[in-house]
Amino acid sequence: MNPDAPAGPAKPDRPRTPVSDAEAARAGGDQVLVLSPGVTLTLGPDALLLSGQLATKPDRSCLCIALPGSRGTPSSIPYYNVLWAEITGDRRWLRIDYADQTQPHHVEVRSAKFAIPELPIEQATPGAGDQVASWVEQLLDRAYRGSARCKRAWVLVNPHAGPGGADRIWQDDVRPIFEAARMPLTVVRTSYSGQAVDLARELDIDNYDIAVPCSGDGLPHEVFNGLAKRPDARRALSKIAVCHIPCGSGNAMSCNLYGTHRPSLAALAIVKGVPTPLDLVSVTHGDQRTISFLSQALGLIAEVDLGTENLRWMGATRFTFGFLKLVMQRKTYPCDIAVKVEIDDKEEVKRHYRQRVAQPGREVSKTGEQPQGPADKQSSVSSSAADATDRPDSDDSLGLPPLKYGTVMDKLPEGWELIRHEKLGSFYCGNMAYMAPDANFFSAALANDGFMDLITTDGDISPLKSIGLQLAVESGHFFDSPLVSYRKVSAFRIIPRNQETGYISIDGEAIPFGPIQAEVHQGLGLTLSKRGAFEAPGPLNWDTVTTSERLLA
Numbered sequence: 001m002n003p004d005a006p007a008g009p010a011k012p013d014r015p016r017t018p019v020s021d022a023e024a025a026r027a028g029g030d031q032v033l034v035l036s037p038g039v040t041l042t043l044g045p046d047a048l049l050l051s052g053q054l055a056t057k058p059d060r061s062c063l064c065i066a067l068p069g070s071r072g073t074p075s076s077i078p079y080y081n082v083l084w085a086e087i088t089g090d091r092r093w094l095r096i097d098y099a100d101q102t103q104p105h106h107v108e109v110r111s112a113k114f115a116i117p118e119l120p121i122e123q124a125t126p127g128a129g130d131q132v133a134s135w136v137e138q139l140l141d142r143a144y145r146g147s148a149r150c151k152r153a154w155v156l157v158n159p160h161a162g163p164g165g166a167d168r169i170w171q172d173d174v175r176p177i178f179e180a181a182r183m184p185l186t187v188v189r190t191s192y193s194g195q196a197v198d199l200a201r202e203l204d205i206d207n208y209d210i211a212v213p214c215s216g217d218g219l220p221h222e223v224f225n226g227l228a229k230r231p232d233a234r235r236a237l238s239k240i241a242v243c244h245i246p247c248g249s250g251n252a253m254s255c256n257l258y259g260t261h262r263p264s265l266a267a268l269a270i271v272k273g274v275p276t277p278l279d280l281v282s283v284t285h286g287d288q289r290t291i292s293f294l295s296q297a298l299g300l301i302a303e304v305d306l307g308t309e310n311l312r313w314m315g316a317t318r319f320t321f322g323f324l325k326l327v328m329q330r331k332t333y334p335c336d337i338a339v340k341v342e343i344d345d346k347e348e349v350k351r352h353y354r355q356r357v358a359q360p361g362r363e364v365s366k367t368g369e370q371p372q373g374p375a376d377k378q379s380s381v382s383s384s385a386a387d388a389t390d391r392p393d394s395d396d397s398l399g400l401p402p403l404k405y406g407t408v409m410d411k412l413p414e415g416w417e418l419i420r421h422e423k424l425g426s427f428y429c430g431n432m433a434y435m436a437p438d439a440n441f442f443s444a445a446l447a448n449d450g451f452m453d454l455i456t457t458d459g460d461i462s463p464l465k466s467i468g469l470q471l472a473v474e475s476g477h478f479f480d481s482p483l484v485s486y487r488k489v490s491a492f493r494i495i496p497r498n499q500e501t502g503y504i505s506i507d508g509e510a511i512p513f514g515p516i517q518a519e520v521h522q523g524l525g526l527t528l529s530k531r532g533a534f535e536a537p538g539p540l541n542w543d544t545v546t547t548s549e550r551l552l553a
C-alpha cells in the first residue's frame with residue numbers, strides 16, 4: 001500500500017491556479033459567489049476556487065483567513081477536503097471549515113472566513129441572503145456527494161491499542177476533524193477487554209449512524225460481534241456503519257477502506273465515507289458462533305501472529321523472528337479440510353474481480369443495488385445499503401441469518417468431502433485484501449461479492465522459497481505465485497489432526513484450538529469506504545515480477 005496516499009478521492013483533481021473575476025463570471029451563474037469587489041468564490045468541477053484580494057488577517061470588507069497557523073491563503077480547496085460551510089449567526093460572515101494537508105500523511109482543520117458586505121444586518125435583503133444560502137447549500141452538496149452529512153458517531157477509544165497513543169490520536173488528530181464536520185459525538189474510553197461487545201449489544205442504534213473504534217482491528221471485531229448478539233442483529237448490522245481509526249499495529253481495516261493507516265486521513269475518509277455493505281463470516285467453534293469481518297487463520301500465519309505475543313517487546317520484529325523460526329523448521333500443520341469452492345481457478349478469480357470492479361454496482365449484492373447514491377443529507381448512512389444483505393425477509397426484529405451449513409458440531413454437510421492435508425503450511429481465509437499496510441494477501445478480495453478468499457500453502461517448501469513468498473506479499477505478487485493456492489469459497493470446515501495445541505486466529509484474535517466451520521453472509525455488515533470498494537490495487541500482473549522474486553518462487 002502506498003502509505004503516502006494523499007487526502008482526497010481516488011483521482012483527486014486539484015486545480016491550483018486562481019481564477020480571475022472575469023473567468024469566474026464566465027464560469028457563470030449561481031456557481032460564482034462575488035462577495036465584494038476582488039473576492040470571488042467559484043464552484044469548480046472538483047474544487048472550490050478562491051480568487052481576488054485575499055487577506056490573511058481579519059478585515060471587515062473582504063477577508064479570507066485560515067485559522068489557526070495559516071500558511072497563506074489557498075487558491076483552491078478540493079471538495080473532498082471541505083468539511084463544512086455556513087453563514088454565521090450575525091449573517092456577516094461566510095465560514096468554510098476544511099481539512100488542509102499540512103504534511104504528506106496528515107491533514108488539519110482550517111477555517112476560512114469571508115465577509116459578506118452585501119448583508120449588513122440592518123440592510124439585509126431576502127434575495128441576497130438566499131443567494132449566499134443557496135450557494136452554501138450547493139457547496140455542501142458537492143462536498144458530501146454520496147455521503148451523509150453530520151453522521152452521528154459512537155466513538156470507542158482503546159487506550160491500550162497497539163503501541164499506545166490512541167487517546168492522543170483521538171484528541172489531536174481525529175476529534176477536530178469530526179467536530180468541524182459538525183458530527184454529533186458520543187465518546188467512550190474502553191476499560192476492559194470485551195467491553196465493546198457488551199456496549200454494542202446494548203447500544204441504542206437509533207441514536208447513531210456510525211461506530212468508530214480508535215484501536216487496532218480488535219475493537220471493530222468486538223463491535224461487529226456485539227451487534228451480532230442482539231435480537232435485532234440484522235437491522236443493527238445493516239444500520240450502524242462500523243468504521244476504523246488506525247491506532248493499532250496492523251490496522252488492516254483502515255488500510256482496506258481508506259487506503260491509509262494514518263489517523264487524520266482515515267478520519268477525513270470517514271467524514272466523506274460512502275456506505276458500503278460488507279460480507280461477514282460466521283465461524284462456529286465448539287458451541288460458539290463468532291462473527292469475523294477480516295480473516296480466519298490456522299497454521300504458519302496464525303502461529304507467527306499469536307505465537308509471538310510473548311515477544312511484543314520486540315515490536316514488529318517479532319513477526320520476522322517468528323516467521324524465520326517456523327520456516328527453518330519447515331513446520332507443517334496436518335488437517336482435514338472440506339471446502340465449498342465457488343471459483344477454483346486463478347484466471348477465473350481475476351476475471352471475477354475485474355468484472356466486479358468494472359461494474360461496482362454488481363459488487364454490492366445479489367440485488368444489484370449500489371450504495372453510492374446520494375445519501376440523505378442529515379440522516380442515517382445506511383438507506384440503500386440495508387437492502388444489500390442476503391436476509392431472506394425484511395423482518396427488522398430478526399437476529400443473525402440462520403447457518404446454511406449448520407455448525408462444526410453437526411454432520412458434514414451433504415456434498416462436502418474432507419480432504420487430508422498432511423503438509424499444510426498455512427490455511428488463511430480473508431475478507432479484505434490488506435492484512436497490514438504492506439501485506440496485500442488477498443488481492444482479489446471484494447467487499448461484498450458473497451465469497452471468502454482462501455489461500456493455502458504447503459509447509460514443507462524450502463526456507464528460501466518461503467522467504468520468497470513473504471517478499472511476494474510485500475510486492476503484491478503473492479496471488480500469482482505458483483506456490484499459492486487461491487480460491488473463492490463460501491464455506492469451509494477445518495479439523496486439525498495430530499496437534500494437541502496450536503493457534504487459530506479470527507480477525508487476529510485467538511480462539512480455542514480445535515475444529516472450526518465457517519460460512520459467509522453476503523453484505524450482512526455495513527461500513528464506510530472511500531469509493532464503495534476496497535482501496536487495494538487488485539491482483540497484479542505476474543509479468544511485472546522482478547527476477548529475484550521469480551528465482552525465489
Ligand SMILES: Nc1ncnc2c1ncn2[C@@H]1O[C@H](COP(=O)(O)OP(=O)(O)OP(=O)(O)O)[C@@H](O)[C@H]1O
Binds near residue numbers: 218
Ligand atoms: N482498556 C482496555 N484494557 C485492556 N484491554 C482492552 C481495553 N480496551 C480494549 N481492550 C482489548 O484489547 C484488544 C486489542 O484491541 P485492539 O485491536 O484495539 O489493539 P491491538 O490488539 O493492540 O492492535 P494490534 O493487534 O493491531 O496491535 C481487544 O480484544 C480489546 O478487547
